[in-house]
Amino acid sequence: MRKGNVTGAKALLKALEAQGIEVIFGYPGGANLPIYDELSRSPIRHVLVRHEQGAAHMADGYARSTGKTGVCLATSGPGATNLVTGLANAFMDSSPLVAITGQVSRAMIGNDAFQEVDITGITIPITKHNYLVQEPWELPHVVEEAFYLAGSGRPGPVLIDVPRDVQQEEFSPHQAKFPQLEGYNPTLEGHPGQIKRAAALLKGAQQPLIVAGGGVYQAGAVQALRLLAEKADIPVIHTLMGKASFPNSHPLCLGLLGYHGRVAANTAVSEADVILAVGTRLADRSTGPLGTFARQARIIHVDIDPAEISKNVPAFLPIVGDAKGILIQLAGLLPPAKRAGWRARLEEVAAAHPLRGKLKGVSIPNILRLLRGLVDDPLMVTDVGRHQIFTAHYFPVDSERSFISSGGLGTMGFGLPAAIGAKVGNPGRTVVAVCGDGSFLMTCQEVATAVAENIPVVALVMNDYCLGMVKQLQDSFYGKRHESCRFGRNVDYARLAESMGALGVRVTAEGEIEPALREALASGRPAVVEFVLDEPANVYPMVTGASLLEYVE
Amino acid sequence: MRHTISILCDDTPGVMTRVSGLFSRRGFNIESLSVGHTELSGKSRFTIVVAGDDAVLEQVRKQLQKMVHVIKAWDIKPLEAVEREHALIKLEVEERKRAELLEVITAVQARIVDSSGPVWILEVTGETSAVDSAFNLFAHYRVLESIRTGKIALERGHSRMMKGQRG
Numbered sequence A: 001m002r003k004g005n006v007t008g009a010k011a012l013l014k015a016l017e018a019q020g021i022e023v024i025f026g027y028p029g030g031a032n033l034p035i036y037d038e039l040s041r042s043p044i045r046h047v048l049v050r051h052e053q054g055a056a057h058m059a060d061g062y063a064r065s066t067g068k069t070g071v072c073l074a075t076s077g078p079g080a081t082n083l084v085t086g087l088a089n090a091f092m093d094s095s096p097l098v099a100i101t102g103q104v105s106r107a108m109i110g111n112d113a114f115q116e117v118d119i120t121g122i123t124i125p126i127t128k129h130n131y132l133v134q135e136p137w138e139l140p141h142v143v144e145e146a147f148y149l150a151g152s153g154r155p156g157p158v159l160i161d162v163p164r165d166v167q168q169e170e171f172s173p174h175q176a177k178f179p180q181l182e183g184y185n186p187t188l189e190g191h192p193g194q195i196k197r198a199a200a201l202l203k204g205a206q207q208p209l210i211v212a213g214g215g216v217y218q219a220g221a222v223q224a225l226r227l228l229a230e231k232a233d234i235p236v237i238h239t240l241m242g243k244a245s246f247p248n249s250h251p252l253c254l255g256l257l258g259y260h261g262r263v264a265a266n267t268a269v270s271e272a273d274v275i276l277a278v279g280t281r282l283a284d285r286s287t288g289p290l291g292t293f294a295r296q297a298r299i300i301h302v303d304i305d306p307a308e309i310s311k312n313v314p315a316f317l318p319i320v321g322d323a324k325g326i327l328i329q330l331a332g333l334l335p336p337a338k339r340a341g342w343r344a345r346l347e348e349v350a351a352a353h354p355l356r357g358k359l360k361g362v363s364i365p366n367i368l369r370l371l372r373g374l375v376d377d378p379l380m381v382t383d384v385g386r387h388q389i390f391t392a393h394y395f396p397v398d399s400e401r402s403f404i405s406s407g408g409l410g411t412m413g414f415g416l417p418a419a420i421g422a423k424v425g426n427p428g429r430t431v432v433a434v435c436g437d438g439s440f441l442m443t444c445q446e447v448a449t450a451v452a453e454n455i456p457v458v459a460l461v462m463n464d465y466c467l468g469m470v471k472q473l474q475d476s477f478y479g480k481r482h483e484s485c486r487f488g489r490n491v492d493y494a495r496l497a498e499s500m501g502a503l504g505v506r507v508t509a510e511g512e513i514e515p516a517l518r519e520a521l522a523s524g525r526p527a528v529v530e531f532v533l534d535e536p537a538n539v540y541p542m543v544t545g546a547s548l549l550e551y552v553e
Numbered sequence B: 001m002r003h004t005i006s007i008l009c010d011d012t013p014g015v016m017t018r019v020s021g022l023f024s025r026r027g028f029n030i031e032s033l034s035v036g037h038t039e040l041s042g043k044s045r046f047t048i049v050v051a052g053d054d055a056v057l058e059q060v061r062k063q064l065q066k067m068v069h070v071i072k073a074w075d076i077k078p079l080e081a082v083e084r085e086h087a088l089i090k091l092e093v094e095e096r097k098r099a100e101l102l103e104v105i106t107a108v109q110a111r112i113v114d115s116s117g118p119v120w121i122l123e124v125t126g127e128t129s130a131v132d133s134a135f136n137l138f139a140h141y142r143v144l145e146s147i148r149t150g151k152i153a154l155e156r157g158h159s160r161m162m163k164g165q166r167g
C-alpha cells in the first residue's frame, strides 16, 4: 500500500473544489463516511436530502437551471440503488450530473458483502460513463474526466463508485500519466457544406418550420434560434423539453407538438415542406405514429449526438454539432423573408383550435393563469401527469431555463426535488413546482430538506384525488374502468407540509386561489399550497389515432 | 442480413460488459463475438457478427461509437476482408471408420492436434462457411465436444480504420 499525505477522500474533495463545485446533494452511510468526514472541512455546501432519489433530482434540477454540472453523493448498496431513477431520468433528458457512490472495500467486492451492489454494472445503460475507482491516486484524474464527460458533447450523468478503503488510503499526489480519451471527440463544428445545403433548402421552402428541442437551451442557442426564426420568418414549435428553447409568447411560436401537442403545432409539422429540427431526439411523444409523421417534409436534423440522426425519423440533411454555432451560421446564410401565406394558414388553425381548458373555478388552467399575474418570470418545474401538460400549455415562459420537466423518463416525484435543486442554483428567482397529488407523494419528504436547508420553493399540489393521467387513459381506452387510480381523501397536504415546518395552505374555492398564492410567494419559506380541484379534468388535445391530426380536443 | 462489426477499444475492465450489453439492450442478437489484444498496447479489438437490417446496424454502430472507451466501430464488408474462424472438435474414432475419417480431415484441411487413444482433437480454420462444412462432415462421426471461436476479420489493404477516419 502506498503511503503519503493525502487520503482518497481528501483528493476527491480537492478535485471537486478544483471543478468549482459549490453544492453537493447527498446522504451518508457506512461506505461514504470518509468522504463526509472530509466534507466537514470543505467549503462545498452539502444539502442533506431525505431520500437519495431526491439528491439525484436536485442535482438534476440544479444542472438544468444553471447549465452547470450537478453533483450527488450516496452510500453503497441501497444508497446507490436509490439514485438509479434519478440517473435514468438525467440520462434520458441529457442532464449533466456527476454521482458519487461509496462502495465496500476492495477486498470485499464480489463477496456479496453488507450493502454491496454492483452499481457500475447496474448503471451502464443509464449513464454516459461510469467508473469503479481502484486506487486513490486515480481520483483526481477520474473526477476531472467525469466532469468533462458529463458536461461536454451531449451532456449526461456520470457515476464514480469509490470503495471505502480507497477513500481512506493515503497517497502522495504525483502527476501520474493517464491515457487520453481517444474514443471521445464530440463534433462541435457543423459541417460547412451541410450548413450551406440546409440554408439552400430553407431558402427554397414554401412552408418551413422549426422544431426546437431541449438541446437548443442546453447549447445556449435560444437567442441564435430566435434571430434565425425572425430573420427568415419561420414558425417554431417545441417539444416538452424545448419549451424554454423559444419565447413562448413570441408571435412565431405555435406551442407544444406531439401526443398532447397544440393542434396548430401538429398541423404545422404535418404540412411543412422543410423542417429544421434542432436539439431534439424526435422521440415518440413528439412524433406520434412514425409512419404518418411529417410526411410532406424534408427534415434538416441538427444534433450534437450523431446517434440521434435518423434514429427515429429519417433525416434528409443531417448536421452534427453544437446548435449555437450552426444556427448562427445558418442565420447568416439565410436572406430575410416574409411568409405571410404560411403564417396566416397556421394562425387560422391556431384561432380555430384554442385551448379549451376551464379558466374558472379551482382548475389547473385557472390557477396557472392567476399565478402568472402574481409573479414575474418564475422558474417553473413540473412533476409528471396531467398537471405537467397543463403547465406546458397554460404557463408560457419567455426566458431561458425557465421550464424544467421530466421528459424522457416521465418520472413522477421529480418536481419537488428538482425545484429545490433549481432554487439552490438560482436563489434570486422564484421557483414554483407544479405537482400532482400522486407525484408529490412520491418525494414529499424533501419538504423537510427544503425547510432544514432554508430553500424557499413553492410547491403547488393539484389535488384531484387520483392519478389523473392514468384516469384519462382509462377514460379513453379502458371503458372508464378506473382500476387503482383513485386515492382516498386521507392526505391533508397543508398539514403534511406544516408537520415538516413548511407553510401549508389549502384552497377549496376560487376566491382563495390568489390569496393563497400571494401568501406562499411572499412567505420566503418553503411552502406547499394544496388545491382541491373542482373536478379531475382531462388534458387536451390528446392524439388518439394513427397520426398527429387524429385527436380529441 | 448478417453483419460483421469491428470495434477497436481501450482494454479496460468492464469494456466487454459495456459492449455486449449494448447489443442486447438495443435488441440485437449476437451470433458470435471474439475479442483479443491487438498490435496497439492497451487496446482490444472485437469482431462481432450480428443479424439485422442496415438501419439497425447503423444505429448500433453509432451507439457503440458513443461509448467512451470505443475508439472506432465500423462494419466490415465480407468481400473486402479476410475472415477466419477457428474450431476444435473432439471425436471418438471408431477403428472401422478411421481411414475414411482421415480422408475427410485431409479434404477439409483440418489437423489432428491431439490423439489420446481413440479420442482425437481436430483443429479447423477457415471462413465461417468452411468451418460449417467441416462441422457438417464431422457430424457423421462420434463427436464428443466441439467449440468455435467466432469470426475474426481484417480488411484487405489499407483499412478504413487505418486511414484514420474516425467518428
Ligand SMILES: Cc1ncc(C[n+]2csc(CCOP(=O)(O)OP(=O)(O)O)c2C)c(N)n1
Binding pocket: A383, A384, A385, A386, A387, A388, A410, A411, A412, A413, A435, A436, A437, A438, A439, A440, A462, A464, A466, A467, A468, A469, A470
Ligand atoms: C414513477 C412513476 N410511476 C408511474 C408512472 C405512470 N404515471 C404517469 S402519470 C401518472 C399519474 C400522475 O398522477 P398525479 O401526479 O396525481 O398527476 P395528475 O395526472 O393527476 O395531474 C402515473 C401513475 C410514472 N410516470 N412515474
